Amino acid sequence: MSKVSDPIRVGVIGMGWMGEVHARSHAQTRARFGEDAPDSRLVVCVDDVEARAESSRSRFGFERSETDWRKVVDAADVDVVVVTTPNVTHREICEAAAANGKHIFCEKPVGRGESETRAIHDAAAQAGVISGVGYNYRQVPVVAHIRSMIAAGDLGDITHYRGRFHVGYGGNPDGALSWRFQRDLSGSGALGDLMSHVIDMSHSLIGPLRDLVSRSHTFIASRPIVQPGEGTHFSTGGGGTRGSVTNEDYVSALVMFQNGARGTFEACRVIKGPGCDMAFEVHGTAGAVKWSFERMNEYELFVDSEDERGYRTVNAGPGHPHYASWYPGPANSMGYEDLKVIEAFEFASQVSRGEQGEPGFADALRVAEVESAMERSWESGSTEAVVRSES
Numbered sequence: 012m013s014k015v016s017d018p019i020r021v022g023v024i025g026m027g028w029m030g031e032v033h034a035r036s037h038a039q040t041r042a043r044f045g046e047d048a049p050d051s052r053l054v055v056c057v058d059d060v061e062a063r064a065e066s067s068r069s070r071f072g073f074e075r076s077e078t079d080w081r082k083v084v085d086a087a088d089v090d091v092v093v094v095t096t097p098n099v100t101h102r103e104i105c106e107a108a109a110a111n112g113k114h115i116f117c118e119k120p121v122g123r124g125e126s127e128t129r130a131i132h133d134a135a136a137q138a139g140v141i142s143g144v145g146y147n148y149r150q151v152p153v154v155a156h157i158r159s160m161i162a163a164g165d166l167g168d169i170t171h172y173r174g175r176f177h178v179g180y181g182g183n184p185d186g187a188l189s190w191r192f193q194r195d196l197s198g199s200g201a202l203g204d205l206m207s208h209v210i211d212m213s214h215s216l217i218g219p220l221r222d223l224v225s226r227s228h229t230f231i232a233s234r235p236i237v238q239p240g241e242g243t244h245f246s247t248g249g250g251g252t253r254g255s256v257t258n259e260d261y262v263s264a265l266v267m268f269q270n271g272a273r274g275t276f277e278a279c280r281v282i283k284g285p286g287c288d289m290a291f292e293v294h295g296t297a298g299a300v301k302w303s304f305e306r307m308n309e310y311e312l313f314v315d316s317e318d319e320r321g322y323r324t325v326n327a328g329p330g331h332p333h334y335a336s337w338y339p340g341p342a343n344s345m346g347y348e349d350l351k352v353i354e355a356f357e358f359a360s361q362v363s364r365g366e367q368g369e370p371g372f373a374d375a376l377r378v379a380e381v382e383s384a385m386e387r388s389w390e391s392g393s394t395e396a397v398v399r400s401e402s
């Protein structure tokens with residue numbers, strides 16, 4: 012494994028929404044986590060739209076900007092490559108970065124489906140580089156606390172799990188036909204974009220799945236075409252030429268875990284109502300909890316006594332993982348980008364220690380195997396086993 016410098020030298024590829032978030036996050040790991048935390052140096056940012064690359068250089072303090080991602084994976088002064096481009100580019104960039112011994116943080120979905128994800132996983136494993144994946148909802152302090160509660164047996168044996176990710180970013184039929192809605196650029200739709208988070212969360216809380224039956228649907232079949240480099244998946248533009256949506260808006264599944272727990276998963280990108288309802292409910296023989304990202308700084312704990320029976324709200328506080336790096340007292344609110352700062356800190360810590368942690372490409376492959384079973388079930392209409400590969 013290649014030795015990294017201190018501070019860790021970071022290159023970010025793709026300066027859209029996520030590229031900007033990762034740049035801000037890497038810049039503040041030491042400020043948040045103290046002088047013993049690994050520090051990062053923002054060396055180079057890339058976007059094939061030159062104005063975005065240059066604007067990011069000047070706004071975030073990168074030492075230089077480029078328009079060709081190869082100049083980052085080939086750069087001698089880069090230790091870590093952060094991949095925040097559309098999904099179609101992930102495999103080529105990650106394989107080239109691994110071949111050059113760069114540690115890689117790739118946004119989810121890592122590959123467009125299982126075979127690409129396996130290829131990326133294998134490339135990083137063979138090169139012996141450390142990988143990280145943007146399953147950021149794992150990093151919520153109360154979620155990390157709930158994970159410890161479940162692992163300690165506080166809820167007893169887990170019997171029921173309901174996971175969902177309901178967002179409305181595609182709810183307007185005049186919303187732009189960005190790369191997310193096109194199978195060749197994105198791979199799957201709601202499956203890779205949203206359900207991937209739901210599956211990863213269930214893996215990290217409950218464990219692996221045994222089998223499932225799944226359905227999908229595309230509610231909005233066409234959208235206005237936009238020029239590359241213009242618009243995001245939140246942009247709208249009525250009129251003009253429309254193109255076909257070639258992946259799914261909605262996925263649901265009835266699942267069974269290897270430990271015998273039963274569950275349901277649902278993800279939708281065009282639903283009216285929820286803003287960002289990434290959520291779970293867990294029930295065991297001794298208790299229950301529920302949480303939603305829309306109220307990220309609290310969770311509901313089932314209280315079961317003679318006098319009080321029902322859910323009680325518990326606020327995030329300094330006893331929950333990483334919370335104290337933000338606030339000394341409970342019930343102060345953290346937000347989405349704070350999860351990315353925790354994520355950057357965890358990944359930089361793994362890189363500086365030379366130890367692979369979670370979530371990495373092995374976890375992304377586990378998620379992709381479940382997604383494959385869902386896609387097989389859409390075709391067969393039947394229950395499909397989750398087939399786990401060696402890794």
Ligand SMILES: NC(=O)c1ccc[n+]([C@@H]2O[C@H](COP(=O)([O-])OP(=O)(O)OC[C@H]3O[C@@H](n4cnc5c(N)ncnc54)[C@H](O)[C@@H]3O)[C@@H](O)[C@H]2O)c1
Nearest residue numbers: 025026027028029058059060095096097098118119120145
């Ligand atoms: N973890 C999360 O919560 C989360 C949230 C949003 C997006 N994502 C993931 O992050 C990735 C990026 O999503 P986004 O919303 O930031 O997309 P985006 O469209 O906002 O940004 C992508 C950027 O990449 C640039 N780009 C495209 N092709 C390029 C190339 N070949 N070389 C260099 N730059 C190129 C585009 O110009 C654009 O600036 C996707 O994989 C997405 O699924 C994860």
